[in-house]
Amino acid sequence: MKPDLFTAPDYYNLDDLLNDEHKMVRDATRAWVKKELSPVIEDAAQKAEFPKGLLKGLAEIGAFGPYIPESYGGAGLDQISYGIIMQEIERGDSGIRSTASVQSSLVMYPIYAYGCEEQKQKYLPKLASGELIGCFGLTEPDFGSNPGGMLTNFKDKGDHYVLNGAKLWISNAPFADIAVVWAKNEEGRIHGLIVERGMEGFSTPETHNKWSLRASATGELIFNDVKIPKENLLPEKNGLGAPLGCLDSARYGIAWGAIGAAMDCYDTALRYAKERIQFGKPIAVKQLQQKKLAEMITEITKAQLLAWRLGTLRNEGKATSAQISMAKRNNVEMALKIAREARQILGAMGITGEYSIMRHMMNLESVITYEGTHDIHLLITGMDITGHPAF
Ligand code: TGC
Numbered sequence: 001m002k003p004d005l006f007t008a009p010d011y012y013n014l015d016d017l018l019n020d021e022h023k024m025v026r027d028a029t030r031a032w033v034k035k036e037l038s039p040v041i042e043d044a045a046q047k048a049e050f051p052k053g054l055l056k057g058l059a060e061i062g063a064f065g066p067y068i069p070e071s072y073g074g075a076g077l078d079q080i081s082y083g084i085i086m087q088e089i090e091r092g093d094s095g096i097r098s099t100a101s102v103q104s105s106l107v108m109y110p111i112y113a114y115g116c117e118e119q120k121q122k123y124l125p126k127l128a129s130g131e132l133i134g135c136f137g138l139t140e141p142d143f144g145s146n147p148g149g150m151l152t153n154f155k156d157k158g159d160h161y162v163l164n165g166a167k168l169w170i171s172n173a174p175f176a177d178i179a180v181v182w183a184k185n186e187e188g189r190i191h192g193l194i195v196e197r198g199m200e201g202f203s204t205p206e207t208h209n210k211w212s213l214r215a216s217a218t219g220e221l222i223f224n225d226v227k228i229p230k231e232n233l234l235p236e237k238n239g240l241g242a243p244l245g246c247l248d249s250a251r252y253g254i255a256w257g258a259i260g261a262a263m264d265c266y267d268t269a270l271r272y273a274k275e276r277i278q279f280g281k282p283i284a285v286k287q288l289q290q291k292k293l294a295e296m297i298t299e300i301t302k303a304q305l306l307a308w309r310l311g312t313l314r315n316e317g318k319a320t321s322a323q324i325s326m327a328k329r330n331n332v333e334m335a336l337k338i339a340r341e342a343r344q345i346l347g348a349m350g351i352t353g354e355y356s357i358m359r360h361m362m363n364l365e366s367v368i369t370y371e372g373t374h375d376i377h378l379l380i381t382g383m384d385i386t387g388h389p390a391f
Pocket residue numbers: 097098099101102136138139144145146147148171239240241242244245246247248250321370371372373376380389391
């Protein structure tokens with residue numbers, strides 16, 4: 001892969017909206033991505049291996065629990081900083097951002113928001129430091145967009161619970177130390193349970209042959225009469241709203257993350273267009289190429305403004321789930337379209353691993369599906385503005 005020459009586009013001087021802490025977080029994450037992630041990511045994606053060597057660095061830059069209080073080992077940052085971290089990591093690769101999203105918003109957040117004090121003390125500092133890696137089990141083979149129908153269930157056996165069922169498409173499952181698993185009790189109410197690797201009857205087979213998110217490990221969670229200690233149930237919230245509340249936080253991170261992937265594709269295509277000579281001139285002088293590049297920077301700028309405003313709303317505790325859906329949907333589609341256009345600007349070179357564009361494009365095909373599909377987010381907006389659920 002070519003050396004990482006990334007220069008971030010900032011067409012509307014959005015830096016002026018950031019405070020010193022945001023800029024420090026941005027610069028540190030950007031420098032780490034250039035130094036540690038960029039040199040290894042293409043090889044990892046080609047080999048379809050998760051680069052485990054990055055876990056320590058991710059913890060050190062505060063990517064595990066950026067907004068979790070420092071008293072629990074988190075970085076205690078605001079929502080804009082959290083978004084910026086996701087943007088910078090996804091600039092490198094969506095799969096690595098996935099690991100940070102899952103650890104922060106789908107594992108640490110539910111333990112922090114719905115767990116008891118003992119659970120927070122036991123798990124959060126180790127998750128923040130990367131000593132423990134977690135995964136989040138909501139999706140099942142027959143229940144993806146409709147998780148409320150899940151079949152995974154647990155029964156009360158007096159001094160413990162017994163868990164049965166299966167989850168599919170779970171990021172980090174093959175190597176995670178713990179899983180936050182959503183399952184129904186005997187009354188059909190959804191609860192979160194912390195399942196630990198090594199519990200008898202619990203296995204995590206890897207899902208192979210992905211063309212997308214190849215540097216991220218995806219797998220199943222299989223529960224065969226797994227005995228779960230009662231203290232592993234998250235006591236403070238139950239019902240479908242509990243897992244969906246975690247998704248809000250992860251979807252918000254993706255709204256920022258997708259901008260990172262788009263910025264990388266745009267920056268690569270712009271540099272290439274200025275250097276590539278055809279018909280005696282750089283292709284950047286051609287109107288057709290300028291149209292592509294001008295539309296890219298316009299869409300990136302709009303997405304940046306959307307993400308920034310959403311971040312300020314989240315800092316004030318005012319962002320709605322529907323607002324988050326709009327930003328996730330818009331920004332991921334924007335990034336995917338930009339990846340496709342940028343790939344064309346590179347001609348044949350665009351299909352190789354010499355450049356990051358094709359990897360981003362393939363990754364974004366997962367990002368547009370997970371954390372709620374493109375259709376589901378449109379239906380969430382539709383429901384919000386009309387009052388009628390059309391799921
Ligand atoms: P519905 O009846 O509308 O709602 C059930 C209860 O949930 C509440 N609620 C929410 N609460 C918090 N945050 C949200 N975003 C919420 N959305 C809904 C709602 O108020 C209600 O509460 P209550 O108290 O009245 O019971 O539920 P529904 O069954 O009709 O479904 C609604 C729908 C389709 C929007 C929802 O099921 C959905 O979002 N589906 C998409 C599933 C999804 O996003 N799965 C993601 C799995 S995790 C993942 O992909 C990780 S990828 C990780 C990576 O980054 O690598």
